[in-house]
Amino acid sequence: MKPFFDRGPSLPLRLFIALLCSVGLITLDHYTDSSVQLRSYLTATVSPLFYLANMPQDMVFGASEQFMSQQKLIEENNRLRDTLLLQNGQLQRLQFLQQENDKLRALLGANPVTEGQRLIAEVLAVYSHPFSHQIVLNKGSNDGVTNGQPIIDNLGVLGQIVSVGPTSSRALLIADNTHAISVRVERTGLSAVAEGIGQSDALRLIHLPHSTDVEVGDRLITSGLDGVFPEGYPVARIIKVQRDARQPFLQVLAEPYAKLDRIRYALLVWPHRGISNIDPQILEEMHPSEQGQD
Amino acid sequence: MQNSWRFLYIHLTLLLALLLNVMPLPAAVKLFRPDWPLLVLCYWVLALPHRANIGTAFMLGFLVDVMVGTVLGVNAFGYSVICFVVAANHLKIRNFSVLQQSLLVGLLLALYHLLVFWLSHFLTGVYFRAAYLWPVLTGMIVWPYIFWFLRRTRRQFKIQ
Numbered sequence: 001m002k003p004f005f006d007r008g009p010s011l012p013l014r015l016f017i018a019l020l021c022s023v024g025l026i027t028l029d030h031y032t033d034s035s036v037q038l039r040s041y042l043t044a045t046v047s048p049l050f051y052l053a054n055m056p057q058d059m060v061f062g063a064s065e066q067f068m069s070q071q072k073l074i075e076e077n078n079r080l081r082d083t084l085l086l087q088n089g090q091l092q093r094l095q096f097l098q099q100e101n102d103k104l105r106a107l108l109g110a111n112p113v114t115e116g117q118r119l120i121a122e123v124l125a126v127y128s129h130p131f132s133h134q135i136v137l138n139k140g141s142n143d144g145v146t147n148g149q150p151i152i153d154n155l156g157v158l159g160q161i162v163s164v165g166p167t168s169s170r171a172l173l174i175a176d177n178t179h180a181i182s183v184r185v186e187r188t189g190l191s192a193v194a195e196g197i198g199q200s201d202a203l204r205l206i207h208l209p210h211s212t213d214v215e216v217g218d219r220l221i222t223s224g225l226d227g228v229f230p231e232g233y234p235v236a237r238i239i240k241v242q243r244d245a246r247q248p249f250l251q252v253l254a255e256p257y258a259k260l261d262r263i264r265y266a267l268l269v270w271p272h273r274g275i276s277n278i279d280p281q282i283l284e285e286m287h288p289s290e291q292g293q294d
Numbered sequence: 295m296q297n298s299w300r301f302l303y304i305h306l307t308l309l310l311a312l313l314l315n316v317m318p319l320p321a322a323v324k325l326f327r328p329d330w331p332l333l334v335l336c337y338w339v340l341a342l343p344h345r346a347n348i349g350t351a352f353m354l355g356f357l358v359d360v361m362v363g364t365v366l367g368v369n370a371f372g373y374s375v376i377c378f379v380v381a382a383n384h385l386k387i388r389n390f391s392v393l394q395q396s397l398l399v400g401l402l403l404a405l406y407h408l409l410v411f412w413l414s415h416f417l418t419g420v421y422f423r424a425a426y427l428w429p430v431l432t433g434m435i436v437w438p439y440i441f442w443f444l445r446r447t448r449r450q451f452k453i454q
Contacts (some may be wrong), residue, residue, distance in 0.1 A: 011382055014348040018374035021352060025359075025367030029415050035366065042360045048359065053313040124359075125316050130426045131414040134363040170363060178418050200321075226434050261321035271416070 044165030156257030182226035205252035351377030
């Protein structure tokens with residue numbers, strides 16, 4: 001048998017050094033600002049591991065798509081085309097409404113609401129360690145992603161980017177303990193702050209006095225007051241209001257619209273960049289006859 | 295060449311465990327995911343304490359921190375402590391039956407989870423839910439298989 005600890009420092013000393021380093025790291029990460037840069041660098045370094053860890057899932061999904069029957073594919077294709085048609089129709093109306101809204105706001109002397117540029121990103125890992133709800137996206141600084149950028153999906157707000165590598169980035173979800181988002185109750189216009197409590201299906205509204213008018217079922221939308229999230233995106237629906245006079249504030253819980261525990265695609269939003277119109281290629285595909293006439 | 299390859303095998307298994315740790319899983323089973331890196335590390339510290347030790351544990355814990363997104367150093371702290379306990383008692387633990395080892399591993403996993411919880415609670419104010427302790431149970435269940443698999447491959451490749 002080999003003598004084990006004949007070289008290097010003794011075991012307790014090693015532990016001491018390791019714990020000292022850990023505490024140093026914790027302090028560096030949690031109490032200083034340099035950690036954002038460090039995190040971005042580290043995220044970039046380990047991103048190949050995420051691509052690797054994602055491979056089995058990709059293969060399973062790829063295989064299931066491969067073996068999907070043609071009938072099913074045609075059905076799905078038809079359904080998607082219908083939805084696209086429907087939504088494009090609504091979009092035309094939306095553009096008209098937006099113009100009208102801009103004019104009205106101009107009459108009032110208010111700033112026009114900016115509609116941001118978007119980019120679709122695939123989720124590489126939804127690692128929710130129970131203590132940290134984060135996702136890793138396959139878009140990074142090469143695609144123009146920046147820190148603090150909001151991400152949404154088709155149902156509602158997901159969260160914001162907290163560290164960026166060249167080809168991947170990490171986003172904090174609204175359900176995370178350290179995340180809070182400024183919201184407005186759609187029915188009453190009341191502003192509030194919704195913070196995560198570490199559960200993917202619940203947020204908590206904080207510091208609401210007992211006299212506040214909130215009801216179960218109220219929609220919460222982003223208020224834009226936090227300067228991170230653009231105004232008007234759906235965030236959550238109130239599911240529980242507890243009026244307990246012994247507590248200093250109302251106990252209000254809300255359920256996020258976005259399914260935070262099963263995200264596959266996310267939409268990156270650049271709120272302050274100019275509007276990007278619908279992809280011309282999609283329009284061409286939608287109206288092939290017009291193209292033929294040209 | 296041969297020797298360095300054998301040495302690499304330890305790192306390869308640790309890397310595989312890291313990948314398992316971040317592999318996407320359905321939401322229903324995600325809470326039950328065992329702490330693969332910690333279990334594999336425990337085996338190597340138990341079997342070859344001169345190869346894998348607190349330095350390895352610290353680096354592995356740091357990588358877990360980076361990949362999982364906890365505050366940097368939290369997992370490194372937990373891994374170092376667990377590794378210390380195992381390394382200091384490796385001669386005793388080796389003599390236990392696999393079942394007894396499994397119980398002990400459960401105890402260590404619980405200690406690790408409590409350490410990480412305490413640190414996270416102190417740093418970010420997370421709340422405790424009993425569901426966070428599922429990995430302790432699943433870890434105890436998979437330990438005999440990990441032990442059996444790693445010992446077999448270790449003997450096959452004659453790593454020492």
